[in-house]
Amino acid sequence: MDGLANLRTMSIGLSFGEGTGEDRPRSLTSAVQERLRADILATRLLPGQKLHIAGLAKQFSVSLAAVREALSRLVADGLVQASDQRGFRVCPVSLADLADVTRTRIDIEGLALRRSIELGDQAWLDSVKVSHDRLRAVPYQYPDEPGVHYEEWVVRHRVFHRALVNACGSHWLLGFRDVLHEQSERYRRLSIRDVSKVRDVETEHAAIVEAVLRRDADAAVDALAKHFNITMRFVEQNAPKIAEVSSPRK
Numbered sequence: 001m002d003g004l005a006n007l008r009t010m011s012i013g014l015s016f017g018e019g020t021g022e023d024r025p026r027s028l029t030s031a032v033q034e035r036l037r038a039d040i041l042a043t044r045l046l047p048g049q050k051l052h053i054a055g056l057a058k059q060f061s062v063s064l065a066a067v068r069e070a071l072s073r074l075v076a077d078g079l080v081q082a083s084d085q086r087g088f089r090v091c092p093v094s095l096a097d098l099a100d101v102t103r104t105r106i107d108i109e110g111l112a113l114r115r116s117i118e119l120g121d122q123a124w125l126d127s128v129k130v131s132h133d134r135l136r137a138v139p140y141q142y143p144d145e146p147g148v149h150y151e152e153w154v155v156r157h158r159v160f161h162r163a164l165v166n167a168c169g170s171h172w173l174l175g176f177r178d179v180l181h182e183q184s185e186r187y188r189r190l191s192i193r194d195v196s197k198v199r200d201v202e203t204e205h206a207a208i209v210e211a212v213l214r215r216d217a218d219a220a221v222d223a224l225a226k227h228f229n230i231t232m233r234f235v236e237q238n239a240p241k242i243a244e245v246s247s248p249r250k
Helices: 003-018 028-041 053-060 064-076 095-119 122-136 151-165 171-191 201-213 217-237 239-246
Strands: 080-083 087-090 145-149
Touching: 028 053, 028 064, 028 171, 053 064, 064 080, 095 151, 095 171, 095 201, 095 217, 122 151, 122 201, 151 171, 151 201, 171 217, 201 217
Parallel strands: none
Antiparallel strands: 080 087
């Protein structure tokens, strides 16, 4: 196995709980949940795709009950749909939902960012700069697959955006923000599938960070909103592909 393939296998394996220490899921159900969540967010499991309990139990070498419980938890998280007649499916995506998620995320995350700028100390500002530097240090996409995110970039991107709002002082606000971030993740993954359109994500992130370091809340929130809206526009440009991946799958 070459280095690139090994990196991808490791990242998928770790999401299923092969890590050590406190990061290891505490049960098989949690392990299945983590793996399915990662596959849904990465669009390895496509929107609308049917999730066969027996097949997943065999794939993960766990009981049917463990898979059913993991899927039920993902229903509560808004990533999976359940039907009495049709079983479980990955939640579909749509342009209407994308617009709703984007607008709400701008409202919630913008508020959290504004409060963080108001309340955050120098240590918080340093954490923002460090997380941004770490994000810039890894490639945005796989060189041999420009329509696929580099997995370590995805991890660092999540850390970076969370660092921006960590000083807001509200557990509830951060909780709502995290749900919206997760819901938007599949759309962001879909937004890079069309490699004919180039996006300067690094410049978008830099504009947010520069405003934060100046403690210019208005400019920071405006840059954040612009960043989210660009993602929405890129997804909208891929609308036929979204319709394709959102259709019911057997």
